[in-house]
Amino acid sequence: MGVSQPVLAVRDLSVQLEGRAGTLNLLDRVALTVARGEVVAVVGETGSGKTLTGMAALGFFPARARVQGSVRVDGVELVPPTPQALAAVRGRRVAVVPQNPSTALNPVFTVGQQLGELLLTHRRLRSLRERREAALSLLREVELPRPAALLNAYPHELSGGMQQRVLIAMALACEPELVVADEPTTALDATTQAQILRLVLRLRAERGLALLWITHDLGVAAHLADRVVVLYAGKVMEDGPVAAVLGSPRHPYTRAVIDSLPGGGRRVRDIRSLPGDLPSPAALPAGCRFHPRCPMRFDPCAGTEPLLRLVGDGHAVACHRYDAPSTTAGGAPLP
Numbered sequence: 001m002g003v004s005q006p007v008l009a010v011r012d013l014s015v016q017l018e019g020r021a022g023t024l025n026l027l028d029r030v031a032l033t034v035a036r037g038e039v040v041a042v043v044g045e046t047g048s049g050k051t052l053t054g055m056a057a058l059g060f061f062p063a064r065a066r067v068q069g070s071v072r073v074d075g076v077e078l079v080p081p082t083p084q085a086l087a088a089v090r091g092r093r094v095a096v097v098p099q100n101p102s103t104a105l106n107p108v109f110t111v112g113q114q115l116g117e118l119l120l121t122h123r124r125l126r127s128l129r130e131r132r133e134a135a136l137s138l139l140r141e142v143e144l145p146r147p148a149a150l151l152n153a154y155p156h157e158l159s160g161g162m163q164q165r166v167l168i169a170m171a172l173a174c175e176p177e178l179v180v181a182d183e184p185t186t187a188l189d190a191t192t193q194a195q196i197l198r199l200v201l202r203l204r205a206e207r208g209l210a211l212l213w214i215t216h217d218l219g220v221a222a223h224l225a226d227r228v229v230v231l232y233a234g235k236v237m238e239d240g241p242v243a244a245v246l247g248s249p250r251h252p253y254t255r256a257v258i259d260s261l262p263g264g265g266r267r268v269r270d271i272r273s274l275p276g277d278l279p280s281p282a283a284l285p286a287g288c289r290f291h292p293r294c295p296m297r298f299d300p301c302a303g304t305e306p307l308l309r310l311v312g313d314g315h316a317v318a319c320h321r322y323d324a325p326s327t328t329a330g331g332a333p334l335p
Helices: 050-056 083-091 112-122 129-143 159-175 190-207 218-224 242-247 252-259
Strands: 008-019 023-033 039-043 066-073 094-097 178-182 210-217 227-232 235-241 308-312 317-318
Touching: 023 039, 023 050, 023 210, 023 235, 039 050, 050 178, 050 210, 094 159, 112 129, 112 159, 129 159, 159 190, 159 218, 178 227, 190 218, 210 218, 218 242, 227 242, 227 252, 235 242, 235 252, 235 308, 252 308
Parallel strands: 039 210, 039 227, 094 178, 178 210
Antiparallel strands: 008 023, 008 066, 227 235, 235 317, 308 317
């Protein structure tokens, strides 16, 4: 039996943009895959390239950007993003749940009108009655109360959690194979966030959805994802199963991010801040991009860029500590 092709396959994706400060290297040879029914979390600091990587699955790139590499959605190539490819992918194969529901929903149209437009465009439901019944079914599926009344409500009349559920319903309306979720719970309180995560896990199980979940919250990634991709300054630092990456991190950056967070049984005085700042995409350091901030840097780090190497079952790391068996850590997880 052959291996089924992933719903999303990103290979050597590089994105550059000319700015006033020079060439902005936004993404550098990013690679990741999302299998059918799989949840992959993309994590990293603000400015690491998470959202740009996620939007590549819909063929969204900055205007006038130089894009190299490959982005395939269910076998459809999006580099370059031709009108035919975009029409075949957006909505039909991939849908997006954006970060801020209050700005993503159109304030002058009701929930029913916005769902109805999607159902007409992507599912060709031309009957008003069919669209209404489908919209009601979607609102019930995302566990919204009084769905019939909500069809006539405007976005400002809903809470943030309700708005986010409406956006999830709108994504599901297109019956996609992959949903790109860009920090969809960031603006929500902890209780509502937990409710949304439970909803997403249920929908994933019932519909067999694949999810590309963009987040800076490692707790959310640990709860939701099967695999984690760690980005730093537009480059993949670590990629692997969630238990391996977050439980036994190999890259010093991943370890530093975990150590900077509360929880995990650590006392407050044991929480360590990550020194320094993310480098500008117009002035990236030579060698490993993390080496100016890395507490474990040694001779090769400042001059040679590390390759992404397998260090375990499906677990890859871009760090010179794993170049050869004789390196300092000998390939062991960081303490």
